[in-house]
Amino acid sequence: MSALLEVHDLSVDIPLRHGRLHAVRGVSLRVEAGEAIGVVGESGSGKTIMLRALLGLLPQPARIIGGSILLDGVEVTGMPAGRRHAALTEAVSMVFQDSLTALNPVMRVGEQIAEVPRHRLGMSRTAAHARAVELMDSVGIPEPERRYRAYPHELSGGMRQRIGIAIALSTQPRLILADEPTTALDVTIQAQVLDVLDTLRGEQQLGLVLVSHDLAVISQTCSRIYVMYAGRVVESGGAWALLGHPRHPYTYALLQSVPDPDAPVHRLLTIPGQPPDLTALPTGCPFAPRCAFAKTACTQEDPPLVPVTVTGEAAQLSACLRWDTAAHWPQWSEPSETDEPKLGATS
């Protein structure tokens, strides 16, 4: 049986005046129905561009230059633009980061939810209204009848994000792409919104792609994780295996930089340096210049994604030449002095 969404070797370039920016470089991923996967990476790692490529909503002048997107095993990349757009929008919905800008400021929120049922699914006015109220109820909005008539700026951030999810659900999708859906919310509301997404995933067998830079958010919700760096996947695998035994120094460094409230001495570890310039990538591993464990071999060729361990159900892949030394990396629960110069500590 084919997966709900399969992406093979997707590459997106953005032609700029001073060269081509390789925003996404050969990303492959897979989502099954009812499964939540997480995509982690820092700003500029290509997460958002990849999501927008999946929906065919790339900003000008970005182009998909290679790879394929398969929906239920059906290739959509080769379809003519109109049919591809129809196929994608029918099956896939998106939840955006900033719920204030993701809602039309001059339209009542209920009308925005009822719009697709009314105008694309061909429901009557009353049926679409009822559907919108039902959706608002299902994402945990109290008094949906009354809130139907509210404008976006009259609702709180958490309520707005629920509206955003209700709009995403209104197309009756099988896959939801969520781009940093909780970043603009405070922590208690984050948990509620994640809970809503997770419940819906379970109830309706929705596929969920959760993009975030927040490992805590991802680890709460997702069963598999893809770590992106400089436009490619550098490590992927089952959530617990990957977080417990990272086999790529970038994942390792990300985990290091999560503040540990139990640590006796609170030190915030950061990854030194900047992500590479995607218009002029260095030869070799793009993380090598920032990596604490890089050797000369790392600067020679970009390492391929290779299976490293099979822990439990999902194979763990890492794009690191030196993944097998991971066992000797300083444990992240006890930051030692040795890694300080490279995985530097800033007070």
Place this chain on the structure above:
Amino acid sequence: MTAVAFPGRTVEVATARRPHRHVNIPLIAGLTLLLLIVLAAICAPLLTHWDPIHQDLLHAREAPGSPGHLLGTDQLGRDVLSRLLYGARIDLRVGVLAVLSPFVIGTLLGLVSGWFGGWLDTLIMRIVDVVVAFPFFVLVIALVFALGAGTSSIYLAITMVGWVAYCRIVRGAVLVAKEQEYALAARASGLPTWRILFRHLLPNVVLQAIVYSMSDIVLTILAIVTLGYLGLGVPPPTPDWGSMIEDGQQFLLTQWYLATIPGIAVVITGFALALIADGLVEQFGRR
């Protein structure tokens, strides 16, 4: 400001922000002033018993305040007040109508141009560039001259020149709005393009065009007045402020009020519209 929802139970903390209800002075003042002008124009027959084109050469060029003529009479003995009031009917009507069609055409083309981009955008924008390359008045005067004097040529000429401003304003706003997440969300939900354009984008970009249209009405009235002054406007003897100023200017040294009174009328109308534009921005501008 947050609503905290516990499972099954809701503790609600004022979610609806109270709409700020402060008094919008410019808008109210502008609307009142414009309403007064429009009322005066509509009620012209009630406010004066003079026929605006009735000549009385025996009582020509009488000073304001002379018996029966509150604002005096012009060089042909026509009552200035009644000409002013009936002139307002013509000038306001032409001004509003001559702004309406460029508004609609420019907004639609700007919407399409900004949304679709590509060759269509290039084509429309090149046409805009060509029109903009000529000074507004020069082009309007040349067009009216070519089309022949009269109100219909004025409409046509001002439409042909005026739409470019709306097109540029709306296109710029669309370019910003279409990268907003709500526009992406509308595209992602697979709504038909016309619906995204008219239901989602138009209401968000049209305000800037409306605000501009207020000052555009002033500009248009000014253009009509100018055309009237050049003898290309509303044909005589129909009263309009432009031809009144033109007729009056030769008596500027002796009967200065003949040209000044209609001039003041233009200024007051422009002031009212400018106030409305300011008030609209204050009312609906960025939240």
